[in-house]
Amino acid sequence: MSNTPSSDTRSSDSLITTDVETGSNDRTAESRATAVATRDLNVYYGDEQAIDDVSMDIPENRVTALIGPSGCGKSTFLRCINRMNDMIEVCRVEGEVEFGGKNVYDADVDPVALRRRIGMVFQKPNPFPKSIRDNVAYGLKIQGFDGDVDERVEESLKGAALWDEVKDQLDSSGLDLSGGQQQRLCIARAIAPDPEVILMDEPTSALDPVAASKIEDLIDDLAEEYTVIIVTHNMQQAARISDRTAVFLTGGRLVEYDDTAKIFEDPEEQRVEDYITGKFG
Amino acid sequence: MATDTDTARIEGFGEVSRVRGIVFEYLSLGASVLGIFALAVLLIYVTIDAFDLAGTSPVWLLTYFVTLVVPFLAFCLYSARDREVTRRAVTVSGGGLVAVAAVFTAIETFVGQIPRLNWQLAYLFVVVAPLTGYLVYVGARGRPGAVGFGLVGRLIGGTAIGLAFSVLFLVFDERLWFLAYTIGIVPAALVYGYGRVRDVSVASAAAIPIAVLGVLVAVLLRPVVDVYPTTVFIYLWTLAIPIAAAGALLVNGRGNRTAALVAGGVPLALAVVIGLFGRAAGLGVGGPNALLVISVAGVPTAVYLHRVFDVGEGVTGLGVPVLLVGGALVGAFVVETFGIPTPNPWVSETFLTEAPSRNARDAGLYPAIVGSVIIIAMVAVFSFVLGVATSVFLEEYTADSGVIGALTRLLQINIANLAAVPSVVYGLLGLGLFANLLGFGFGTAVTVSLTLSLLILPITIISAQEAIRSVPDDLRRGSDAMGATRWQTTKNVVLPEAFPGILTGTILALGRAIGETAPLIMVGAATTVFSAPSSLFSKFSAMPMQIYAWANFPQEEFRYGVVAAGVITLLIILIGMNGTAILLRNRAERGT
Ligand SMILES: Nc1ncnc2c1ncn2[C@@H]1O[C@H](COP(=O)(O)OP(=O)(O)OP(=O)(O)O)[C@@H](O)[C@H]1O
Numbered sequence: 124m125s126n127t128p129s130s131d132t133r134s135s136d137s138l139i140t141t142d143v144e145t146g147s148n149d150r151t152a153e154s155r156a157t158a159v160a161t162r163d164l165n166v167y168y169g170d171e172q173a174i175d176d177v178s179m180d181i182p183e184n185r186v187t188a189l190i191g192p193s194g195c196g197k198s199t200f201l202r203c204i205n206r207m208n209d210m211i212e213v214c215r216v217e218g219e220v221e222f223g224g225k226n227v228y229d230a231d232v233d234p235v236a237l238r239r240r241i242g243m244v245f246q247k248p249n250p251f252p253k254s255i256r257d258n259v260a261y262g263l264k265i266q267g268f269d270g271d272v273d274e275r276v277e278e279s280l281k282g283a284a285l286w287d288e289v290k291d292q293l294d295s296s297g298l299d300l301s302g303g304q305q306q307r308l309c310i311a312r313a314i315a316p317d318p319e320v321i322l323m324d325e326p327t328s329a330l331d332p333v334a335a336s337k338i339e340d341l342i343d344d345l346a347e348e349y350t351v352i353i354v355t356h357n358m359q360q361a362a363r364i365s366d367r368t369a370v371f372l373t374g375g376r377l378v379e380y381d382d383t384a385k386i387f388e389d390p391e392e393q394r395v396e397d398y399i400t401g402k403f404g
Numbered sequence: 405m406a407t408d409t410d411t412a413r414i415e416g417f418g419e420v421s422r423v424r425g426i427v428f429e430y431l432s433l434g435a436s437v438l439g440i441f442a443l444a445v446l447l448i449y450v451t452i453d454a455f456d457l458a459g460t461s462p463v464w465l466l467t468y469f470v471t472l473v474v475p476f477l478a479f480c481l482y483s484a485r486d487r488e489v490t491r492r493a494v495t496v497s498g499g500g501l502v503a504v505a506a507v508f509t510a511i512e513t514f515v516g517q518i519p520r521l522n523w524q525l526a527y528l529f530v531v532v533a534p535l536t537g538y539l540v541y542v543g544a545r546g547r548p549g550a551v552g553f554g555l556v557g558r559l560i561g562g563t564a565i566g567l568a569f570s571v572l573f574l575v576f577d578e579r580l581w582f583l584a585y586t587i588g589i590v591p592a593a594l595v596y597g598y599g600r601v602r603d604v605s606v607a608s609a610a611a612i613p614i615a616v617l618g619v620l621v622a623v624l625l626r627p628v629v630d631v632y633p634t635t636v637f638i639y640l641w642t643l644a645i646p647i648a649a650a651g652a653l654l655v656n657g658r659g660n661r662t663a664a665l666v667a668g669g670v671p672l673a674l675a676v677v678i679g680l681f682g683r684a685a686g687l688g689v690g691g692p693n694a695l696l697v698i699s700v701a702g703v704p705t706a707v708y709l710h711r712v713f714d715v716g717e718g719v720t721g722l723g724v725p726v727l728l729v730g731g732a733l734v735g736a737f738v739v740e741t742f743g744i745p746t747p748n749p750w751v752s753e754t755f756l757t758e759a760p761s762r763n764a765r766d767a768g769l770y771p772a773i774v775g776s777v778i779i780i781a782m783v784a785v786f787s788f789v790l791g792v793a794t795s796v797f798l799e800e801y802t803a804d805s806g807v808i809g810a811l812t813r814l815l816q817i818n819i820a821n822l823a824a825v826p827s828v829v830y831g832l833l834g835l836g837l838f839a840n841l842l843g844f845g846f847g848t849a850v851t852v853s854l855t856l857s858l859l860i861l862p863i864t865i866i867s868a869q870e871a872i873r874s875v876p877d878d879l880r881r882g883s884d885a886m887g888a889t890r891w892q893t894t895k896n897v898v899l900p901e902a903f904p905g906i907l908t909g910t911i912l913a914l915g916r917a918i919g920e921t922a923p924l925i926m927v928g929a930a931t932t933v934f935s936a937p938s939s940l941f942s943k944f945s946a947m948p949m950q951i952y953a954w955a956n957f958p959q960e961e962f963r964y965g966v967v968a969a970g971v972i973t974l975l976i977i978l979i980g981m982n983g984t985a986i987l988l989r990n991r992a993e994r995g996t
């Protein structure tokens with residue numbers, strides 16, 4: 124963390140020092156429809172509770188950042204939304220996650236169909252050991268897409284700001300790209316089937332600042348079309364790119380959830396301020 | 405050691421003892437070298453016996469050395485274009501000559517006669533053979549060498565595959581294949597192609613059901629329909645034409661329509677002409693099998709030639725087959741004109757194409773070779789399919805906990821234990837289950853290959869599981885998160901990534917299956933059969949069985965000559981098969 128702990132006298136200023144103004148984009152958080160909402164969400168791994176009674180509304184076409192100390196359940200929360208927690212045998216989910224007017228944990232929801240409407244980008248870039256084209260076209264292929272695949276691949280790569288770098292090597296392996304390029308390839312892969320929500324779990328933590336800033340710019344653009352929910356440990360990043368920020372603290376409790384500007388400039392909770400300024404966490 | 409610390413502190417870092425590591429290193433090295441040496445000596449003697457080299461005149465060896473070996477080595481050096489390699493090759497061949505002759509003479513004078521070996525032969529095995537191997541390896545890295553060996557590989561490999569096909573048709577009904585191909589596979593391919601070209605995914609998806617349906621209808625029709633074209637025509641229609649078309653498509657994909665027509669058409673035309681008229685024209689070859697072999701070997705060769713000319717590098721390498729065949733012909737000519745005594749090898753045309761006989765010189769391995777090839781093919785299919793299916797089920801589909809998890813673990817332990825069960829027991833199982841209970845008959849191909857498949861199944865399963873487990877979970881999660889079903893993730897991500905590992909396990913296991921005799925004896929396979937099997941339910945023999953039978957013959961000629969020839973044939977087929985599988989695997993590895 125590059126920011127220094129702020130003293131109480133500065134509390135009316137922004138709590139962290141960034142080059143970019145917080146909430147610099149012209150999107151406002153109000154007056155948006157809700158894309159994803161959770162109601163009394165509790166998640167347990169065996170006997171251990173990882174998410175404690177979380178209810179929140181995540182707005183459509185906005186970037187929502189999830190921050191909090193390690194182990195506070197951010198990834199777990201993210202995985203609840205597309206039911207990737209189903210893959211973990213010890214994991215038990217209680218409460219509701221509403222998406223597309225339905226509780227995704229209802230008995231008649233097919234998790235596979237659900238995931239086709241929600242893209243996910245992981246912390247470590249994980250392109251398939253296939254060509255760049257096949258990587259991007261993967262979602263289209265498994266969903267039996269009927270249109271022009273090549274066109275969609277090009278669009279998605281452009282959307283992920285990777286097209287210019289790889290347009291001459293679409294047939295070479297996705298693994299031959301650099302880490303930052305691989306992560307953008309994964310983003311292209313996630314947006315190719317045109318999902319409604321994109322979940323990102325620390326997408327830039329394995330990347331250098333230049334590659335990270337490219338992806339940040341990209342996320343900003345993605346919010347035009349998609350609802351982005353992003354987990355990050357980087358306060359400046361959360362401040363720069365998100366419209367709404369949710370702060371989780373240990374035990375999986377959602378402590379504060381508000382407009383990003385509010386969270387970073389004038390949080391309600393002392394614990395949140397301490398966390399953001401690096402006094403704890 | 406404790407007393408050293410003081411001096412160490414004064415004099416710098418001191419030293420850390422590595423004695424144990426060094427002792428271990430040299431012990432292991434010594435043990436491996438000893439093992440390889442023993443095996444090499446055995447193989448040298450088997451080769452000498454099989455090719456009757458003991459009685460060879462040195463002049464004969466010299467002739468072929470000059471006409472065949474020297475030009476070939478020179479080509480390798482030319483391809484490598486490396487001064488250092490050339491210098492090394494000359495030093496080794498020259499120095500080796502002196503050294504081998506000196507050591508050999510010394511041993512003969514001071515220790516005693518070495519049986520069935522003279523210094524020329526020793527030079528051949530100790531110096532020329534390894535040197536050739538080394539130079540082929542180095543030469544293949546130069547452009548002309550790579551091109552030349554690629555060409556030779558396609559010619560030999562294509563011929564081998566073609567021959568294997570024709571062997572399979574000895575027992576599999578080509579008329580059934582004709583019906584299945586015409587009713588099932590052709591329509592499915594057409595529909596699939598249409599779907600791809602017009603971008604209609606329904607059509608592509610319909611291809612597999614159409615194929616399955618067609619094959620079923622073919623099976624039903626086979627007893628009803630009784631007018632069929634001749635075998636030559638069946639091979640032409642179901643194998644030669646599609647292979648030629650595939651080759652032409654490949655070349656066309658690289659851009660040139662005329663070249664595509666030539667690459668597909670010329671081998672096809674050659675195959676048809678020789679297949680139909682070869683015998684009549686007195687060529688000595690002809691008939692359906694010639695058609696099959698020529699098209700299977702010819703089309704890949706033509707496609708390869710096109711690529712070489714297209715790239716335009718290392719075209720001189722295309723002379724390698726000419727060099728080899730020419731060298732052999734010139735050698736034969738010289739031997740003929742000067743009346744140089746030629747060896748009379750046990751591995752001969754008779755041996756490979758005739759049935760066993762009481763008379764050592766007339767004895768052949770043909771029925772056993774056919775038996776082995778068919779058994780290998782069936783075992784490969786059974787064990788690969790069953791092994792992959794089981795391991796995918798165990799790794800991807802079963803839960804880790806609960807009742808299912810406990811059952812899976814139990815199954816797992818059992819599979820591991822089955823891998824350690826002696827093969828005789830599997831023989832017993834095969835006898836009881838396949839021969840008696842299911843009535844597949846004693847010693848038939850079906851019984852034998854099912855038994856052998858069971859025998860290697862645990863090994864195949866365990867190694868396939870290992871390969872599947874080594875696919876990173878990241879990839880699975882990535883695919884799942886895209887909304888792939890378990891099946892789609894397995895098929896599109898896990899299996900392609902695990903494929904090379906799965907193949908490695910299967911290759912090792914197959915190698916074991918081919919060499920087995922005990923379970924074959926148990927299920928009642930014949931040691932000797934006199935005609936090649938004509939159906940899956942006729943009496944079978946396999947190479948190891950036949951060799952074992954010969955080894956018990958009282959005549960010395962059998963015990964040395966014929967057995968050695970059998971061992972060499974078995975080894976060549978085994979190494980060729982493993983080599984092909986390994987090449988395939990490496991290609992799959994590079995493809996990812
Ligand atoms: N597969 C799992 N099995 C058991 N417990 C788990 C599993 N995954 C997470 N947990 C537990 O759940 C809690 C929350 O984990 P989670 O990964 O959601 O935290 P996080 O906020 O993403 O942390 P980080 O910032 O380090 O990624 C932790 O206490 C962790 O030990």
Ligand SMILES: [Mg+2]
Pocket residue numbers: 197198199324
């Ligand atoms: Mg996490």
